[in-house]
Amino acid sequence: MSGFELVPFWLWVVLATVLGLILGSFANVCIARMPQRESVSFPPSNCPKCHTPIKAVDNIPVLSWVLLGGKCRACSEPISIKYPVVETATGLLMAATVLKFGPTVEAVLHMVLMPPLVIITVIDIEHQIIPDRITLPGILYGLAAGSYLHGWFDTVVGFVAGGGSFLLLAEVYLRTRGVQGMGGGDIKYIAAAGAFLGWQQVLVVIFGGSLLGALFGALGMSVKKIKFLTRIPFGPFLVLATLISIFYGKEMISLYLELAGVKQ
Numbered sequence: 001m002s003g004f005e006l007v008p009f010w011l012w013v014v015l016a017t018v019l020g021l022i023l024g025s026f027a028n029v030c031i032a033r034m035p036q037r038e039s040v041s042f043p044p045s046n047c048p049k050c051h052t053p054i055k056a057v058d059n060i061p062v063l064s065w066v067l068l069g070g071k072c073r074a075c076s077e078p079i080s081i082k083y084p085v086v087e088t089a090t091g092l093l094m095a096a097t098v099l100k101f102g103p104t105v106e107a108v109l110h111m112v113l114m115p116p117l118v119i120i121t122v123i124d125i126e127h128q129i130i131p132d133r134i135t136l137p138g139i140l141y142g143l144a145a146g147s148y149l150h151g152w153f154d155t156v157v158g159f160v161a162g163g164g165s166f167l168l169l170a171e172v173y174l175r176t177r178g179v180q181g182m183g184g185g186d187i188k189y190i191a192a193a194g195a196f197l198g199w200q201q202v203l204v205v206i207f208g209g210s211l212l213g214a215l216f217g218a219l220g221m222s223v224k225k226i227k228f229l230t231r232i233p234f235g236p237f238l239v240l241a242t243l244i245s246i247f248y249g250k251e252m253i254s255l256y257l258e259l260a261g262v263k264q
């Protein structure tokens with residue numbers, strides 16, 4: 001009997017959700033400060049409008065936002081619904097990870113990814129960048145955790161296949177069209193994802209992310225909301241494809257192999 005089994009399963013899910021809400025609150029700090037290259041640990045959270053420090057009681061994830069009616073206690077400036085949405089999303093992703101992997105080391109290694117994935121999504125939508133402060137440690141983490149999960153060979157091949165293919169695509173795009181189609185952040189992201197997921201799953205992420213991005217772009221152009229060649233951030237689609245790969249990747253690969261007749 002492992003130590004994990006001493007605690008009932010539902011309690012693990014609750015603990016993961018609460019941890020996710022708290023880390024989601026920290027994710028909000030990162031989302032607000034990382035694009036400005038500010039410290040995420042100092043100064044303590046304060047209202048963006050009046051700069052009054054936020055009291056601990058007003059800093060409870062989701063709940064404080066609801067109790068305050070979405071307004072700063074000091075100056076009544078509206079607080080974006082983005083804050084509770086980020087916290088809820090992180091909480092739900094953490095819970096889903098425990099539901100998927102059970103109370104295991106594998107679950108913990110995947111849970112570590114969830115706050116950074118949420119941060120990357122929001123920062124890329126708002127600023128069209130994926131910060132090095134997330135992707136560079138992410139590459140080291142991906143190499144270490146990936147080696148533990150599927151051995152160093154799959155990890156190194158995933159890192160090279162992911163980062164290398166995007167680097168090549170970016171170079172080809174730049175030379176043929178004269179504009180930058182893919183940012184350095186996307187390249188570092190897919191290198192980190194490749195290391196963590198291994199080479200089979202990173203292919204799912206590359207195809208899935210490109211497909212989702214292309215569908216969104218086509219939809220956007222058809223409703224004429226997005227002008228052609230306007231830079232649509234690729235990060236959110238890569239993150240979505242990464243999540244699909246984490247939660248359904250193995251099933252998708254075996255289905256593909258079955259359809260292709262490789263495996264009965």
Ligand SMILES: [Zn+2]
Nearest residue numbers: 047050072075
């Ligand atoms: Zn205020």
